[in-house]
Amino acid sequence: MSRPVAAIAGAAETSLGRLPAMSELDLHVDAALLALADAGLSLDDVDGITSAVHNPVEIAHALGVRPTWFDGTSVGGTSFLVHVRHAAAAIAAGQAEVVLVLHGESRRSVVGRHPRPVPADGMLGQFELPFGVYGPPTMFTLPYLRYAHETGTTIEQLASVPARQSEWSHGNPRAARPSLASVDEVLASTPIAWPFTKLMCCMVSDGGGGLVVTSAERARELRRTPVYLWGSGEAADSPLVSQMPDLTRAETFERSAAAAFTEARISHNDVDHLMVYDAFAHVPLYGLEALGFVGRGEAGAFVAEGNTAPGGHLPMNTNGGGLRYTHTGMYGMFAIQEAVRQLRGEAFAQVPDVEVSVVQGVGHFFSEAATLVLSNQEVSA
Amino acid sequence: MFVSGVTPGEGAAQALPTPTTRPFWDAATEGRLVVQQCGSCETHFFYPRIACPSCGSREVSWVDVSGRATLLSYVINHLPAPGFEAVGPHVIAIVRLEEGPTMMTNIIGSDAVPDQLVIDMPLRVAFEDRRGQVVPVFAPREEHAA
Ligand SMILES: [Zn+2]
Numbered sequence: 001m002s003r004p005v006a007a008i009a010g011a012a013e014t015s016l017g018r019l020p021a022m023s024e025l026d027l028h029v030d031a032a033l034l035a036l037a038d039a040g041l042s043l044d045d046v047d048g049i050t051s052a053v054h055n056p057v058e059i060a061h062a063l064g065v066r067p068t069w070f071d072g073t074s075v076g077g078t079s080f081l082v083h084v085r086h087a088a089a090a091i092a093a094g095q096a097e098v099v100l101v102l103h104g105e106s107r108r109s110v111v112g113r114h115p116r117p118v119p120a121d122g123m124l125g126q127f128e129l130p131f132g133v134y135g136p137p138t139m140f141t142l143p144y145l146r147y148a149h150e151t152g153t154t155i156e157q158l159a160s161v162p163a164r165q166s167e168w169s170h171g172n173p174r175a176a177r178p179s180l181a182s183v184d185e186v187l188a189s190t191p192i193a194w195p196f197t198k199l200m201c202c203m204v205s206d207g208g209g210g211l212v213v214t215s216a217e218r219a220r221e222l223r224r225t226p227v228y229l230w231g232s233g234e235a236a237d238s239p240l241v242s243q244m245p246d247l248t249r250a251e252t253f254e255r256s257a258a259a260a261f262t263e264a265r266i267s268h269n270d271v272d273h274l275m276v277y278d279a280f281a282h283v284p285l286y287g288l289e290a291l292g293f294v295g296r297g298e299a300g301a302f303v304a305e306g307n308t309a310p311g312g313h314l315p316m317n318t319n320g321g322g323l324r325y326t327h328t329g330m331y332g333m334f335a336i337q338e339a340v341r342q343l344r345g346e347a348f349a350q351v352p353d354v355e356v357s358v359v360q361g362v363g364h365f366f367s368e369a370a371t372l373v374l375s376n377q378e379v380s381a
Numbered sequence: 382m383f384v385s386g387v388t389p390g391e392g393a394a395q396a397l398p399t400p401t402t403r404p405f406w407d408a409a410t411e412g413r414l415v416v417q418q419c420g421s422c423e424t425h426f427f428y429p430r431i432a433c434p435s436c437g438s439r440e441v442s443w444v445d446v447s448g449r450a451t452l453l454s455y456v457i458n459h460l461p462a463p464g465f466e467a468v469g470p471h472v473i474a475i476v477r478l479e480e481g482p483t484m485m486t487n488i489i490g491s492d493a494v495p496d497q498l499v500i501d502m503p504l505r506v507a508f509e510d511r512r513g514q515v516v517p518v519f520a521p522r523e524e525h526a527a
Contacts, residue, residue: 120397123428128485129394130516131473132387134462142475142485146454149500194457194470194495242475242485243428247454 003379006088007219007226010039010212011340014104016174016326019206023112027104027208028059035210040223041098048087048099048213052079052330053114059102069096075236076363077277077330079103080211081370084336085232087213097214104208105328111206128242136279140365141196143247144282148195150248150297153285155195157300159186161281162199162323164309169320172348176203177324186281200281202327209333211340216378227343230266230356231373233259241365250283252369253290253360264373266356268293273342273357274314275335278321284308287360288316291371315351318342332361336372343376383412383510386489386518387471393464395514402429404443409515414506416482418444427482448506450476450519453483457493469493476504476519490520497521 012034014027022030028051036042048069049060056070071086073079080103087099106113119125133139147153163183169175181199189199219226235255238244245251261267268291276287285299293314294302302308308316319325319338326334339357341347359372398406408415418425419433420440432439455474458465465471472488489507491497505522508515 120395121399125394126396126398126402127428129462130396130511130514131485131487132389132393132458132462132465132468132471133473133485134458134460134465137460138456138458138462138473141456142473143454145456145500146475149454191457191459191470193460193473196456240428240485242483247475 004216004228004230005092006213007216007228008211008340009214009219009222009224009226010035011337012038012210013337014208016207017176017205018108020109020111024054024104024106024114025062025112028102029063031102031104031208031210032063032100035100035212038224039212041212045098046100048090048096050083050087051102075368077332078361078363078368078370079330080333080336081359081361081372082234084211084213084229084372085234085370088229091215099213101211101213103330103333105330106206107329108204108206123240128240137201138193139241140280141193142241143244146247152297153300156183157304158200158281159183160304161284162186164303164306165317165321166324167309168318168349169324175320175325176205196280202279202322205326205328207326207328209337211336225344225376227340228375228378229372230375231260231264232371233257234370236368239364239367244366250286250290250366252366253287256369256371257291257360260371260373266373270356271358272354273351274316275339275359276316277331277335277360277362278317278323279331281323283362284316291360310349318347318349318351335359335361339374343374383515384489384507386509387468387487389464389511390467391464401431405429409508409517412508414446414448414517415443416446417441425480425482427484446478446480449479450504452500452502452504453477455488455498472498487518489518
């Protein structure tokens with residue numbers, strides 16, 4: 001790989017769970033101050049800022065920053081991966097030096113929550129909402145039965161995704177669902193959108209997170225071990241789940257990951273740790289196949305057999321994921337945070353000797369994707 | 382002329398047509414399913430647009446389709462959207478029209494149980510009047526009757 005230009009020099013999460021005293025604006029500010037403290041930087045150092053759904057200018061002003069670079073790209077839960085990629089490009093171009101990538105969402109308590117309207121005269125409002133879809137649990141899940149039909153993936157294998165991930169978050173006081181969950185328990189939980197049960201769906205929480213992205217050179221002078229961005233990619237396709245080109249493939253993941261792996265000059269054998277955004281149980285299965293870690297139709301057995309669980313050779317979603325740890329609505333920030341913790345050696349369920357972590361994000365219903373290849377090594381050995 | 386299957390009540394989302402999409406909704410009111418077809422590359426496409434997404438041609442026209450489709454994928458929804466509270470578990474599906482385009486719909490004419498909902502099963506369009514708005518829904522189709 002070529003020498004990385006950008007690095008994550010600070011990273012922090014806010015409190016998680018039920019936070020009725022914090023508005024979404026407050027959560028952004030809280031996350032920013034925590035991330036800056038982690039990096040050992042102050043407001044004066046910041047010249048760039050990003051946020052999703054909320055205008056980054058509103059966040060900057062509340063925080064007390066007068067940015068000369070900002071990005072409010074809002075593409076669902078993968079927005080923050082996109083922001084890291086865009087920030088790295090801005091840093092490489094000399095347009096910014098220290099960028100705060102911020103997330104705060106009051107999904108559970110709904111305090112100061114920015115409206116997310118679906119206009120009745122838009123395409124979603126006209127051609128999907130009238131049929132009774134009601135948010136992600138009824139839209140993101142829709143492609144799955146076709147995937148199961150074509151690949152032979154079983155309902156028990158689907159249920160093994162949250163069950164296996166619960167082994168990572170078991171006992172973590174920050175996890176919303178810190179218990180162990182068995183396949184039977186997952187299958188027996190409340191039906192949401194058959195074949196999906198409650199424990200195959202992410203929970204709903206309040207929280208936020210912040211990242212300080214700066215040049216690799218500057219990051220090396222700061223207090224924390226730099227987490228270098230070796231490569232990244234982004235891709236998009238249909239914003240409507242009913243218009244996905246192939247219901248059985250995360251085609252957007254394929255394109256964003258291919259770009260990131262190519263830029264980072266890594267192959268699958270180089271990857272020590274993997275985060276695949278898991279809003280619902282099938283998404284990591286699609287992700288493992290789209291990223292090429294397994295062949296088509298092999299992901300269900302791969303997870304069920306424990307390959308991604310503690311002790312497995314491809315540790316995945318090691319915070320428990322959106323299914324067990326936290327899910328504020330736009331979970332991508334927390335997938336990055338866990339990758340940073342693993343690369344720093346400070347995760348709750350630490351994997352030994354992690355040098356390369358891949359984070360795969362998704363926006364909406366496979367509509368947008370972004371991939372980050374992160375490492376605690378400046379260049380590969 | 383109109384069937385009943387999934388009948389949401391007050392508060393259910395209704396489509397608000399735009400000038401570009403209105404022909405689709407007007408046709409549904411007449412019991413016809415229409416999509417657009419490109420005059421240049423002949424692709425059928427859906428949702429309605431001012432230009433063909435395959436080639437960019439603005440030469441597009443509305444055509445009647447056969448109403449035959451197959452079941453691509455579905456969920457049986459237990460999380461009712463506003464207005465669907467009294468409906469009970471209902472089938473939200475993605476179907477593929479014989480002419481190529483896919484669309485979201487509800488499946489009627491079968492119980493909302495997996496045994497009766499087989500992936501790739503043949504379907505035929507029907508129209509349901511939902512509090513003044515007619516929407517295309519799909520029902521199982523006997524192969525020999527097609
Ligand atoms: Zn065309």
